[in-house]
Amino acid sequence: MKGRRLDRLLTAVAAAAAATVLVLVLAAGGQTPAGPGSDTSGVGAYIPRQLVVLAKTPQADKDVKALANALGAVIQAEIPQGRLFLFVFSDDATAGNALLKIKKDNKESFDAWRNWKFSIPKPARPPKKTHAGAAAVVPVEPEHITSDPGYSAQWGLHRIKEPWSGNPLSTDKGIAILDTGVDYNHSDLSGKVVKCFDYIDWDTDPMDLNGHGTHCAGIAAAKAANATGIHGVSPNSKIYAYRVLDASGSGGYFGVTQAIYDAADNANVSILSMSFGGYLYSGSSAYTSLESAIKYARNTKGKICCVAAGNEFNWDLFYYVYYDWGYYPVPAWYPASFTVGASEYKDFRAYFSNYDVTYVLNYETFTISFVDIVAPGYDILSTLPYEQYGNYSGTSMAAPMAAGACARVWGLHPTYTATQVQNRLITTGKSVGPTKGFPSTEKRIDLMKALGKSQTGFQGIVLNAEGAYPLNGAKVEALVGTTVKTSTTTNKAGFFTLIGLTGGTTYTLRFSRAGYLTESYSAGAATANLIKDADASYNLVPIRTLTSTDKYYRIVLSWGSGQPGYDFYYMDGYTYFPYRWWMPAGMEANSYLYTPSGYTYGWWDTGSLAESPYVQFMHDSYFDRSAECHVIRTPESGTYQYAVCVEDEDYGWGTVKYSKGGTAYAAYPIVRIYKGNTLIKVINSSAATRVGTGTLYWSVFNLNAATGAVTVINKITDTKPFYF
Known part of the structure; x- marks a missing residue:
């Protein structure tokens, strides 16, 4: 487990590096720091x-009742292990006066603090893209029905290779869910939830009135093979429900602390899953008392405390x-916690996830290190109260996924200690580093490897090229030459x-589905005992009906991921934020098509295939899958121009290939051009040339739609190639 530390190293080398960063920050405006926007x-x-x-x-401890009487308080609850007591007063003014009195007159024997609030980490909400004061209009995308979504819609389970990890065991360990409670009547959870305690209403009914806790419980341990709903990571684990957060998603310090002690003392609980947080001052009695509870669970009782890293993108x-x-985020910051960050579909850091990093500002080197492991936490499908299902995003979702993985490893290796279980998940995990948006390399859980299983093959996601939504039921074949070696179909999440397969053998992947063009891509060589994850999506183009006038050109742009990047874009220019908008591993690009008649179509003017000039922008990648598409139904005479923009003023971030400076992780987007139902050109930005010091605009090609002639430009410049 990594130690939590904040190192400040003043060296000549650091000073030189910091000077560069400082200049960049001041050049952005050197804004006065605003108060933190905690989630x-x-x-x-x-x-x-x-x-x-x-x-x-x-x-x-013996005198506490006398103190309560003297202050006019009622002792509502106590935690003997921590010598903590919850005093309740008739009004808040009396409570405030009592706090001052304890600090002044009783400080040798007692300490006191407010019952600080903890809450669900809430992901940052991106602003709507607007142009000239109007929000962009983007076609609604089809989504799978979540009332009976099925195992195949759970992309996170497939990403951690759960389907190939072997059958869950009856010995898989019990998981305590400390959250908003659990809907123990839900058909995917009923019969396996043990009702422990409600620290909000102070009774024994931990029913969920929010939904967050039920969602976390389903991720960790929803039933399997019951012909309905979803599949938990550890479906044979019992769920022990401790309600510490109310219907609004917040709760008190005391209830959280007592629940940790109680779950630690529960002999049937091996893992505590905690998807909540707050900030406490390091060294204060409140900070150390809560840490004592985590240490009690982890070090004294030998339990694993899986904690969400938080959703503030380190802001x-x-x-x-x-x-x-x-101030530090607790309980995530404590060394005894097993702190979990979040990843998205392609193993990039989810934009909201907190993370480890070493950086330089104002001649000082800072190191933030508290995340222990990473798990899928973006758009995760799970249970909700009243027989519902839904998709949530957050490190809140990653923590119970890690908890379920811990339960599975511990079930297979019942003699393991908590440290051995955690180390097993870390050492067998997939490395995700700077090119995936994790400045300090982390490990993403690979449950198949953690449980000692292995397979050789490939995994990826298939999208509808025009709408960029997951394509279910597409056939995927692995070929050597012209011989098909194996095949499968995509699931509801578009995953295959x-x-x-055979390690060391080079394969071609062929994709087909009724109503779509068949596509083939080189997958490279398979690696023995490894399921290789594709870094980009595979896009299938719908077959269009062609006529003498309806030619249907399709221009498809795709790249690795848009995440992370919103955090860099949103925080760009703040004195205390160490990055600029062009520096994330993710990229958010905007594609534009300029018609011969002088119109530009993109996210802010999507056009229509039903009216002249018969051009439509089909999908905006902003906080969605990283693909965009333009369709030309009936081409005009003359030249169409196509370009891609990563300018921050256009809600863009990251780099196509070249950067203004600093660490840049090029997304290397690819454009595929189709005339009717035939692929006519592929243009890769990795081969682009640079005009001067250009970074903002990728001028890709010109098209004479009447003849089908494509003139490849493939240059990156700081001059707009046309108006948008």
């Missing part, structure tokens, strides 16, 4: 009328670290996995 409960938020009181000594951390405020 968890903000610093200072507390439950009115309540104090948490710590008895510092055994004698103080709060960068702020508090830079200004040395001393080909196994049983």
